Amino acid sequence: MSGPPSDLPCRELFALPAGIYLDGNSLGAMPHSAREAVIRRLDEWQTQAVSGWDEWFGLAESLSPALGQLVGAKPSEVIATGSITANLHALLATFYQPQGQRRHLLATELDFPTDVYALQSWAAQRGGELRLIPSRDSQTLHPDDVAAALTPEIALILLPTVLYRSGQLLNVPQLTALAHERGALIGWDAAHSIGALPHGFHDAGADFAVWCSYKYLNAGPGAPGGLFVHERHHDRLPALRGWWGNDKASQFEMTPDYRPSAGAAAYQQGTPPILALAALEGALKVFADVDLADIRARSLSLTDRLISLVDRHLPELRVITPRDHAQRGGHVSLAHPQARALSAALRQRGIIPDFRAPDVLRLAPVALYTLEAELEETVRVLRELLDTGAHLKVDVSGAVS
Numbered sequence: 001m002s003g004p005p006s007d008l009p010c011r012e013l014f015a016l017p018a019g020i021y022l023d024g025n026s027l028g029a030m031p032h033s034a035r036e037a038v039i040r041r042l043d044e045w046q047t048q049a050v051s052g053w054d055e056w057f058g059l060a061e062s063l064s065p066a067l068g069q070l071v072g073a074k075p076s077e078v079i080a081t082g083s084i085t086a087n088l089h090a091l092l093a094t095f096y097q098p099q100g101q102r103r104h105l106l107a108t109e110l111d112f113p114t115d116v117y118a119l120q121s122w123a124a125q126r127g128g129e130l131r132l133i134p135s136r137d138s139q140t141l142h143p144d145d146v147a148a149a150l151t152p153e154i155a156l157i158l159l160p161t162v163l164y165r166s167g168q169l170l171n172v173p174q175l176t177a178l179a180h181e182r183g184a185l186i187g188w189d190a191a192h193s194i195g196a197l198p199h200g201f202h203d204a205g206a207d208f209a210v211w212c213s214y215k216y217l218n219a220g221p222g223a224p225g226g227l228f229v230h231e232r233h234h235d236r237l238p239a240l241r242g243w244w245g246n247d248k249a250s251q252f253e254m255t256p257d258y259r260p261s262a263g264a265a266a267y268q269q270g271t272p273p274i275l276a277l278a279a280l281e282g283a284l285k286v287f288a289d290v291d292l293a294d295i296r297a298r299s300l301s302l303t304d305r306l307i308s309l310v311d312r313h314l315p316e317l318r319v320i321t322p323r324d325h326a327q328r329g330g331h332v333s334l335a336h337p338q339a340r341a342l343s344a345a346l347r348q349r350g351i352i353p354d355f356r357a358p359d360v361l362r363l364a365p366v367a368l369y370t371l372e373a374e375l376e377e378t379v380r381v382l383r384e385l386l387d388t389g390a391h392l393k394v395d396v397s398g399a400v401s
């Protein structure tokens, strides 16, 4: 296998917090290269002030080849910009065009709330309704239920590549083909898959996709996310325009004529946050020499190991993440009525997982920096907590994640 050795892949590239960090699916740990890139841009600001823009002007576009590789797209199909929420608004404004009976939006009842809120906004703006595909087990999505919901009234469906609570990975090529067969456009929220596994948005023919870069891309809190627009849609004008989406060559002519950048870059709106973009610039360097297939292989081996440890030592915790590799993302979710208290007690002991209401403990072994021994220690501490009940004495108020 090329790329990182299976034991200690790129761990030395990260400044890890003390203890055991298993929350990289919420906020990835900091790569040294992210800090260095931010400091470099800060120094440029100090020494060059406004002249720094000569360098920063094309910074977002300069990241497109690396981002394109991560999502399986041409550089012209992606751009680092915005948040998932803002990008969804921009893309829905452009792509959701109700016509005749084909006027409704489709998502799932398991979606991250911001996706639902954005879709609700555009359904209300354009006179359609948002339909939510139900889950049979409150944790996962069945492809037959997606098929059943894709009626001729659906104009556009948005799906997560990986469900944030259960960690179920959906089949992007199959569901994209299904949506198109049914005459609907399809967008993907890749928050929980970018940086954790390979993607093929171009070949799958997805219409658009969005992602954040603070999880498995390790670009830091609030770093700019990104979006993908398939090249067959590059003749569409973005509905929400701004001067940063104007063609670079004419942007500073400052005329009222909007001339869109070629491709996804046209979906930029205002001045990019250069310091946060610098963190992404640095974080992407970690991926330059690593094969995504190797990242995926190590991620699966770590989640396999964790699941087998839980099966063996923690029978009270129910693994809700699919066991089938083809349906598993990068994290493992464990259901237990005391999940909130278990999460808080682990944090008190220097092990950082997270909790998702009402009863899910999420553990993310990140291929780039998590050790198998850390999973063993986490399971040992969980066993001790359940045996002693010590977690029930922990104050769980006040935490935001």
Ligand SMILES: Cc1ncc(COP(=O)(O)O)c(C=O)c1O
Residues within 6 Å of the ligand: 026, 083, 084, 085, 086, 112, 114, 115, 160, 164, 189, 191, 192, 212, 225
């Ligand atoms: C699936 C998914 N979508 C969206 C978001 C958040 O979107 P934003 O980056 O706009 O805050 C998250 C955050 O964890 C997420 O998990």
